[in-house]
Amino acid sequence: xxxxxxxxxxxxxxxxxxxxxxxxxxxxxxxxxxxxxxxxxxxxxxxxxxxxxxxxxxxxxxxxxxxxxxxxxxxxxxxxxxxxxxxxxxxxxxxxxxxxxxxxxxxxxxxxxxxxxxxxxxxxxxxxxxxxxxxxxxxxxxxxxxxxxxxxxxxxxxxxxxxxxxxxxxxxxxxxxxxxxxxxxxxxxxxxxxxxxxxxxxxxxxxxxxxxxxxxxxxxxxxxxxxxxxxxxxxxxxxxxxxxxxxxxxxxxxxxxxxxxxxxxxxxxxxxxxxxxxxxxxxxxxxxxxxxxxxxxxxxxxxxxxxxxxxxxxxxxxxxxxxxxxxxxxxxxxxxxxxxxxxxxxxxxxxxxxxxxxxxxxxxxxxxxxxxxxxxxxxxxxxxxxxxxxxxxxxxxxxxxxxxxxxxxxxxxxxxxxxxxxxxxxxxxxxxxxxxxxxxxxxxxxxxxxxxxxxxxxxxxxxxxxxxxxxxxxxxxxxxxxxxxxxxxxxxxxxxxxxxxx
Amino acid sequence: xxxxxxxxxxxxxxxxxxxxxxxxxxxxxxxxxxxxxxxxxxxxxxxxxxxxxxxxxxxxxxxxxxxxxxxxxxxxxxxxxxxxxxxxxxxxxxxxxxxxxxxxxxxxxxxxxxxxxxxxxxxxxxxxxxxxxxxxxxxxxxxxxxxxxxxxxxxxxxxxxxxxxxxxxxxxxxxxxxxxxxxxxxxxxxxxxxxxxxxxxxxxxxxxxxxxxxxxxxxxxxxxxxxxxxxxxxxxxxxxxxxxx
Numbered sequence: 252x253x254x255x256x257x258x259x260x261x262x263x264x265x266x267x268x269x270x271x272x273x274x275x276x277x278x279x280x281x282x283x284x285x286x287x288x289x290x291x292x293x294x295x296x297x298x299x300x301x302x303x304x305x306x307x308x309x310x311x312x313x314x315x316x317x318x319x320x321x322x323x324x325x326x327x328x329x330x331x332x333x334x335x336x337x338x339x340x341x342x343x344x345x346x347x348x349x350x351x352x353x354x355x356x357x358x359x360x361x362x363x364x365x366x367x368x369x370x371x372x373x374x375x376x377x378x379x380x381x382x383x384x385x386x387x388x389x390x391x392x393x394x395x396x397x398x399x400x401x402x403x404x405x406x407x408x409x410x411x412x413x414x415x416x417x418x419x420x421x422x423x424x425x426x427x428x429x430x431x432x433x434x435x436x437x438x439x440x441x442x443x444x445x446x447x448x449x450x451x452x453x454x455x456x457x458x459x460x461x462x463x464x465x466x467x468x469x470x471x472x473x474x475x476x477x478x479x480x481x482x483x484x485x486x487x488x489x490x491x492x493x494x495x496x497x498x499x500x501x502x503x504x505x506x507x508x509x510x511x512x513x514x515x516x517x518x519x520x521x522x523x524x525x526x527x528x529x530x531x532x533x534x535x536x537x538x539x540x541x542x543x544x545x546x547x548x549x550x551x552x553x554x555x556x557x558x559x560x561x562x563x564x565x566x567x568x569x570x571x572x573x574x575x576x577x578x579x580x581x582x583x584x585x586x587x588x589x590x591x592x593x594x595x596x597x598x599x600x601x602x603x604x605x606x607x608x609x610x611x612x613x614x615x616x617x618x619x620x621x622x623x624x625x626x627x628x629x630x631x632x633x634x635x636x637x638x639x640x641x642x643x644x645x646x647x648x649x650x651x652x653x654x655x656x657x658x659x660x661x662x663x664x665x666x667x668x669x670x671x672x673x674x675x676x677x678x679x680x681x682x683x684x685x686x687x688x689x690x691x692x693x694x695x696x697x698x699x700x701x702x703x704x705x706x707x708x709x710x711x712x713x714x715x716x717x718x719x720x721x722x723x724x725x726x727x728x729x730x731x732x733x734x735x736x737x738x739x740x741x742x743x744x745x746x747x748x749x750x751x752x753x
Numbered sequence: 754x755x756x757x758x759x760x761x762x763x764x765x766x767x768x769x770x771x772x773x774x775x776x777x778x779x780x781x782x783x784x785x786x787x788x789x790x791x792x793x794x795x796x797x798x799x800x801x802x803x804x805x806x807x808x809x810x811x812x813x814x815x816x817x818x819x820x821x822x823x824x825x826x827x828x829x830x831x832x833x834x835x836x837x838x839x840x841x842x843x844x845x846x847x848x849x850x851x852x853x854x855x856x857x858x859x860x861x862x863x864x865x866x867x868x869x870x871x872x873x874x875x876x877x878x879x880x881x882x883x884x885x886x887x888x889x890x891x892x893x894x895x896x897x898x899x900x901x902x903x904x905x906x907x908x909x910x911x912x913x914x915x916x917x918x919x920x921x922x923x924x925x926x927x928x929x930x931x932x933x934x935x936x937x938x939x940x941x942x943x944x945x946x947x948x949x950x951x952x953x954x955x956x957x958x959x960x961x962x963x964x965x966x967x968x969x970x971x972x973x974x975x976x977x978x979x980x981x982x983x984x985x986x987x988x989x990x991x992x993x994x995x996x997x998x
Contacts, residue, residue, distance in 0.1 A: 279975070282976065283976055286976060300801070300803065303801045303803070304800075304801060306801075307797070307800065307801045310797060311797075314793070314795060317784070318789050318793045319780050319784070320777040320778075320780040320781045320784070320788055320789055321788075321789040321790070321791075321792070321793060323776075323777060323780070324773070324777050327773055329955050331766070332955065332956075333955065336762060336765060336766055336769070337769055337773070338765070338769045338772070339769060339772040339773050339775075339776040341776070352765075356758070356761060389983070390973070391971045391973040391974070391979075391982055392971070392973030392974075395973065395974075408972065408973060408976075409973070410973055410974070414975060415974055415975050415977070418974055418975075434974045434975065434977040434979050435979060437974055438971065438974065438979040438981075438982055441982070442981070442982055442983060445983065446892070450888065450889075450892060465951065465955070466950065466951075466954070466955040466958055467955060468950075468958065468962075474969070474970050474971060474982075475969055475970065475971050475982040475983045475984065476925060476969040476982065476983035476984025476985075477982075477983045479921070479925050479963065479983075479984065480925065480983055480984075482961075483921045483922060483925060483961070484888060484922070494776075494780075499795070499798070500798065500799070500951050501947040501948065501950040501951045502798050502799035502800075502944065502947055502948045502951050503798060503799055504947050505799055505800050505942070505943050505944035505947050506799060506800055508908075508943055508947075509800070509943070516972075518825075518966075519821060519825075519907070519908045519909065519966070520908040520909075520910055520943070520964065520966045521966070522825065522965065522966050522967050522968070522969060522970055522984070523963060523964065523965060523966075523969075523984070524910075524963075524964040524966075525961065525962065525963050525964070526950070526958075526961075526962035526963075527960065527961060527962075528955070528958040528959070528960055528961075528962070529960055530960065531960050532916075532917070532959075532960055534917035535880075535915060535916070535917055535920070535960060536879060536880035536887045536917065536920045536922075537887065537888055537891075537915075537920045537921050537922045538915065538921060538960045538961055541762075546776075548776070548779075552779060552780060552783050553783075555780060555783035555784050556783045556784050556785050
């Protein structure tokens with residue numbers, strides 16, 4: 252029962268092809284993302300002044316990341332004062348080593364886990380299994396995909412790709428008896444089964460939504476109550492935290508608590524929001540006796556000081572960009588091939604892995620429409636980052652040689668007005684054999700990909716360039732950019748510093 | 754064994770402290786500057802300024818709390834006195850044939866007199882006996898009764914602070930949760946509660962601070978809403994007008 256990563260097979264295109272063929276997946280993903288997205292829009296509107304809240308959220312995140320060494324240090328020292336054992340891990344392997352050392356010292360036979368993307372990132376379950384410590388996912392959706400030996404396909408609803416019949420089959424096998432495909436029965440079975448696991452477990456493993464620097468507290472958002480179980484019942488708690496999860500104070504948490512649940516599910520607040528400050532006090536009757544927090548870098552620091560990507564660290568993992576993304580809604584989370592999917596995954600995965608060749612094609616899984624930016628509660632310009640990733644790929648010479656030749660030819664034609672005009676005139680004549688009903692359908696040459704699902708427009712009979720002179724007379728000869736627009740453009744450009752200041 | 758463990762933890766901590774310096778220096782150098790050691794200046798803190806003006810009167814707060822808590826699937830009841838709140842709980846316990854009730858060990862809840870009113874079933878108070886296995890008592894309880902430290906109208910949330918006599922399990926493991934809310938502890942916004950934690954400061958914070966906004970829920974199976982997945986499936990918030998009477 253490990254959540255071994257499904258090996259990365261083929262390119263994003265091939266993985267997406269699989270998803271496009273899977274009718275249920277596409278329907279389920281579209282239905283769920285639509286529900287979450289409209290919930291979010293409704294919640295944002297009802298709350299009011301959404302853009303002011305987004306801007307404040309962005310400011311808090313920018314400020315914290317710009318002073319991350321200070322706030323992280325403050326958090327670690329305060330948490331230590333609270334009695335927490337704080338650890339720092341540069342890599343996934345470092346984090347695993349620390350966790351395994353703790354589990355081995357406790358002679359742990361089982362660990363119950365609440366949802367944590369960081370532990371998915373480092374493949375913790377597999378490593379615990381290796382020292383005979385059973386790792387049990389306790390979030391309902393995570394438990395289901397653990398039984399299926401798969402990885403989450405959505406950051407908020409991990410089992411979005413499974414229907415109730417598939418789930419009933421998995422849980423029936425787990426139960427050793429036939430369970431009907433009814434949600435309440437299936438959830439009831441998991442409740443009972445996991446109750447025993449919570450009470451027996453030696454270790455509770457959690458993620459961390461926010462860490463509060465000034466008091467050394469950690470905050471968890473959830474709806475089921477499993478994160479509370481995991482952080483209340485077992486004797487030892489191990490929390491995994493991405494090093495960028497920090498906010499300065501509880502007062503700042505109001506902004507995050509306003510943005511996160513509304514953006515994720517449209518809720519005013521998740522059913523449970525828990526702030527945990529150290530292990531149980533001596534006289535307390537419950538809570539962990541020993542508490543560890545493992546702070547992980549694993550590629551995050553590569554974004555620091557990079558004006559194009561530093562804002563990536565502002566992400567609060569709400570999933571709103573997935574729900575808004577037209578590409579995600581078609582291909583689902585697994586097509587992205589990494590721990591994080593959707594627009595954030597398309598940028599974060601190559602960023603964390605320093606854009607290793609394997610991830611090159613993931614930046615192309617976007618139409619650059621900017622819906623992700625519009626949805627983002629902390630205004631991360633994900634679509635700009637995708638363009639930067641593509642540019643870096645080309646600069647590093649990892650583009651397709653055919654494409655490069657094509658672009659060079661395209662540049663040659665577009666760069667010279669005379670050549671361009673002649674090419675158009677030539678095309679006007681040449682296209683005659685291909686045009687049907689005003690469009691080109693033939694899947695040939697550079698039109699192959701486009702025409703697979705669409706019809707390319709033909710070149711107009713009367714070219715714009717041929718009409719330009721008469722149009723100019725009509726407009727009264729104004730061809731200069733309005734100075735007010737030019738000034739706004741310049742102002743916008745100068746503001747793009749990627750959060751290096753603050 | 755315990756000594757061994759302490760020794761081992763001490764070694765881990767020493768390693769971590771050395772690592773911390775290296776880790777934080779690495780961050781500073783990536784940010785292309787020296788380490789920041791003074792608290793950074795901030796032009797802002799918390800919610801946008803206009804949010805400070807938003808304030809409801811008592812009736813509006815109670816209304817909004819009720820609306821939000823019920824929209825999340827909880828129940829909100831009003832009681833003039835603790836005696837009235839007590840009868841509500843007794844009635845629920847009888848109706849559901851509860852066998853085990855667990856309450857926090859606080860004076861207000863003692864004054865509910867559940868032990869006397871429900872003398873035929875087990876009513877226990879959290880952590881009043883060190884020998885008892887309290888997590889097991891919470892796990893078997895049909896009803897958990899807690900006193901809320903605050904309630905937030907705008908999000909429809911209860912706030913529960915842990916202590917020796919206020920176990921976290923009491924609001925988590927029982928099937929049904931009853932939270933007694935003194936009318937005076939209902940506030941408008943989340944920030945009003947959160948800022949008190951900044952004021953209390955690190956040394957005075959409890960180990961567990963829990964905001965509860967309705968029954969445990971999940972939509973993980975085909976988006977079908979399921980109530981009571983891990984935490985209590987039924988949650989009653991009983992607002993008591995006069996907690997002293």
